Amino acid sequence: MDIELKLIRNTLIIRLKGEFDMLKAEKIRRQIDERLQDDQVRNLVFNLEKVSFVDSSGLGVIIGRYKKVKEKDGNMYIVGAQPVVKKILVLSGINKLVPLFKNEQEIMKV
Template sequence: MHISMEMMNNILVVKLTGELDHHSAESTRKKIDKAIMENNSKNIIMDLKDLSFMDSSGIGLIMGRYKNISEKNGELLVISDNPYVDRILKMSGLLKIIKAYPKLDIALKNI
């Protein structure tokens, strides 16, 4: 798992690459939460396009960040044009509460 983060227009953009599973979810969560606190981020965009695998731990990671950001009256969006990840997001019900976009520029316009 590789994670990169940057601030764009006061929005924390988190790009995840590789496998988001029970082996990587906890360390990834800690890194994201630290960046949220350090940047006082209210809104997050999670880029999932380059994930090759995601299990229920990944769903839990996204849900936890969504809950934390919602408590700050912020918004969490995801970017995915990966059919595998899109299927998991849809099956989990996440797409009923979290908006998904195919590209970063579109997500940035809609946050």
């Protein structure tokens, strides 16, 4: 799984690609947490457009980062979840905490 991190002002955009399971979860968690130590990073955007699979290990990373962002009084968003991934997000209830958007441009409008 590929990960691309991009900082725009105080928002870290995390673009993931591939299957987000236990094999990838730990590595991705570490990379994001490293960036979250930077005071400048307050908001997170998970771009899941190119994620074809997610299970509870992947979801655990997303939920865990939500808690960290809230500690920093920041916001978190999820964009581009494909139907198969969106179904899992909804079943987990994460969508009640983290707003889901179609793409990164939609968030910029908010």
